[in-house]
Amino acid sequence: MSSPMKTGPLEAGEASKNETSKHGLNTNRGRAISILDLILRVFAAIGTLGSSVAMGTTNQTLPFSFQSFQFRAEYNDLPMFMFFVIANSIVCGYLVLSLPLSIFHIIRSEAKISRVIFIIFDTVMLSLLACGASAAASIVYLAHKGNANANWLPICQQFSNFCQRISGSLIGSFFSVIILILIITTSAVSLSQI
C-alpha cells in the first residue's frame, strides 16, 4: 500500500510509460491482470449459476406408477445433489459480491491487503466448489454405471432425461473450478508484481 500513485485514470497509462515505481510496478500490466481477473470472475459466476439452476430445476416423472412407489426423480432425492446446488449457489453469490472489489483493483492496482483477502476467500470457495462438483460427479457416475460389488444398480436406464441434465450440470461446475484456479493464479501474479 506504500506510495500510491496519485494519477487519474487517463494519465495513468502515460505515466507508466515514462516511469515505473520504485517497487518495479508496471501499472499497465497490473491493470491488464486486474481486468483479466474481473472477466474470469464473471465467467465463473455464470458457470456456477448455470450449474445450480440446471441441477435445481431437474426432475423427471415416469409415465407409469405403482401403488406405493412414486417414480419421480428430483435433485433433492440425493443429499450430494443438494450439496452441489448449495455449494454452487454460495460460490456464485460470493463471485457476484466480489465483482465490486475486483473493479476497485482495476482502478487501484496497488492494493495489497485486499488481494491477499481475495486469495484466501477464493481458495476456500474453490475447495467448496470442488467438493460439491466431485460429490455430485461420483453419484452421477454411480447412476450411469452402478456398482456390481456393492449391488447398486444404475438408475439412468429409467431416468434418462434426469441423468442427462445432471451430467450436463457438472460441466459448468468443473469449468468454474478451473477458472477459480486461474483467478487465484492472477491474484498471486499481481501480488508479486506490486
Added chain:
Amino acid sequence: MSSPMKTGPLEAGEASKNETSKHGLNTNRGRAISILDLILRVFAAIGTLGSSVAMGTTNQTLPFSFQSFQFRAEYNDLPMFMFFVIANSIVCGYLVLSLPLSIFHIIRSEAKISRVIFIIFDTVMLSLLACGASAAASIVYLAHKGNANANWLPICQQFSNFCQRISGSLIGSFFSVIILILIITTSAVSLSQI
C-alpha cells in the same frame, strides 16, 4: 528478488532489527511465515500419506460365501476409492518434493517467483485433493445410509470393519485440505510482505 540480503543466518536476525529493506520487508516475520509453511507442509504430507495407506490397505472378507458371490470388500471395488488413493498419493508426493523449496524459502525469504509457482501448484493440488476426498466421502455416505429413491442399499451392515476404515481414512484427507488452504494463505501473506 531485488536487493537480496547478504547476511548469514546468524546475523540475519540482528540485521532485521536494525533495518527493514526499502520494500517494507520484515525478514524475521518472513522467516517465521516460511517456517510455518514448512511445518504445515509436513503435516499435510503426513495426513495424505495416512489417508492413502488407510484406504489402500483396507479389505474385509466375510466368513461365509456362496457359489458365485465373493463376499470381499476392497478399496478398488469402487473407482472413487481408487481415485481417492491416487489423489492422496499424488498430493503426498508433491508435498514431499516441495519441502526442499520450502526450506529454501526460510533461507531466502525474498524469493518471489518461486512463491507464485508454489501458490499455483498448491491450488491445483488442493483441487485434486478436495475432489478425491469429496468423491470418496459421498460413497462412504451411501455405504452407511444407502438411498431409498435410487434403491441403493447400505452395505455397512455387512462390511462394518471395512466401513470404519474407509470412514476414518477420510479424516486425514479433509484435514490436509484445510492445511493446504492455510499453506496458500501463508504463501499469499508472505508474498504481500515482500
